[in-house]
Amino acid sequence: AQNPNTQPFVDAFTAKNGAEPGPFTNYAYDAANIAMLSMLSAGNDGKAVKSMLPFISNHYIGTAFQAYLDENGDQAIAYYTIFTVNPEGTEFVPIGDYDGQTDAVTLSE
Incomplete structure (x- = not known):
């Protein structure tokens, strides 16, 4: 999302x-x-x-x-956008997300 x-x-x-x-x-x-x-x-x-x-x-x-940071300034819950590289190798293309709170990967393609 x-x-x-x-x-x-x-x-x-x-x-x-x-x-x-x-x-x-x-x-x-x-x-x-x-x-x-x-x-x-x-x-x-x-x-x-x-x-x-x-x-x-x-x-x-x-x-x-x-x-969300802990008392040490480290990320407590990870949220990542997952990227691939286009066929020409010139651009990052988002293909999904990782939600550290739910430990779920959602792919958009």
């Missing part, structure tokens, strides 16, 4: 940049937002920022995923 926030992100990115985002652009966008919100919440104390990351992440619904 695709995240409902993905397509609006793709549309806005494409409108601004004249091209669709690369396959991991929305992951980088979400990670940067989680980091920024943690810094805004904790100030300039590195330990405080680190301690805020799991809290912010666990409440942030992004364009690619919701990353």
